[in-house]
Amino acid sequence: MVILTAFDDDLKVLLVHRSLDPFRDYWALPGGFLGEGESLDRAAARKLLDETGVQDVYLEQLYTFGELSRGDDARRGVAVTYFALVQHGQVRLREQTEWQPGWHDAYKLPVLAFDNHVVVDYAIRRLRSKLEYTNVAYSLLPRQFTLSELQQVYEAILDHELDKRNFRRRMLSLGIIKPTGGTRMEGAHRPAQLFTFTRREPVTV
Numbered sequence: 001m002v003i004l005t006a007f008d009d010d011l012k013v014l015l016v017h018r019s020l021d022p023f024r025d026y027w028a029l030p031g032g033f034l035g036e037g038e039s040l041d042r043a044a045a046r047k048l049l050d051e052t053g054v055q056d057v058y059l060e061q062l063y064t065f066g067e068l069s070r071g072d073d074a075r076r077g078v079a080v081t082y083f084a085l086v087q088h089g090q091v092r093l094r095e096q097t098e099w100q101p102g103w104h105d106a107y108k109l110p111v112l113a114f115d116n117h118v119v120v121d122y123a124i125r126r127l128r129s130k131l132e133y134t135n136v137a138y139s140l141l142p143r144q145f146t147l148s149e150l151q152q153v154y155e156a157i158l159d160h161e162l163d164k165r166n167f168r169r170r171m172l173s174l175g176i177i178k179p180t181g182g183t184r185m186e187g188a189h190r191p192a193q194l195f196t197f198t199r200r201e202p203v204t205v
């Protein structure tokens with residue numbers, strides 16, 4: 001599972017610290033095995049809920065990898081990967097002693113077990129592509145947000161700054177967000193207009 005969120009102006013990925021071999025003391029993506037008679041989608045949704053306490057967010061099968069390193073284990077492994085987008089304020093990471101979870105900057109990763117950096121890179125490229133033609137950013141934001149907050153999410157994903165005027169013009173032209181009629185005070189500036197996504201489910205634009 002590549003579980004992504006955005007906060008502190010960065011794109012973050014959830015990793016777990018391994019306490020067992022192989023790759024003891026390395027960080028890795030959370031994962032697990034299929035249950036008896038369990039579908040892939042159901043297993044992914046279960047794992048997401050176990051790790052973050054959230055559901056009904058953007059969740060998509062990413063890719064099937066057959067060449068990831070298994071450390072000292074000579075057996076070949078096949079990993080079916082998913083990626084999910086979660087709002088940071090809603091996440092409740094589970095507390096456990098064996099696999100300690102934590103958020104990491106997706107662009108400054110430690111050395112990961114099982115070649116997991118390949119999976120994270122693939123997920124980021126998929127997410128960046130989807131920003132061009134879908135509304136997937138809805139899953140990273142609360143129901144009401146300012147255009148500045150939306151731009152911060154896009155900049156975190158793209159890892160570079162965007163022109164404020166051009167960004168706002170493009171977002172409004174796509175028809176995926178609409179004003180709520182409300183405002184919010186932001187520091188000493190005038191109240192910022194609040195927006196919401198027209199639909200909080202995947203939409204192609």
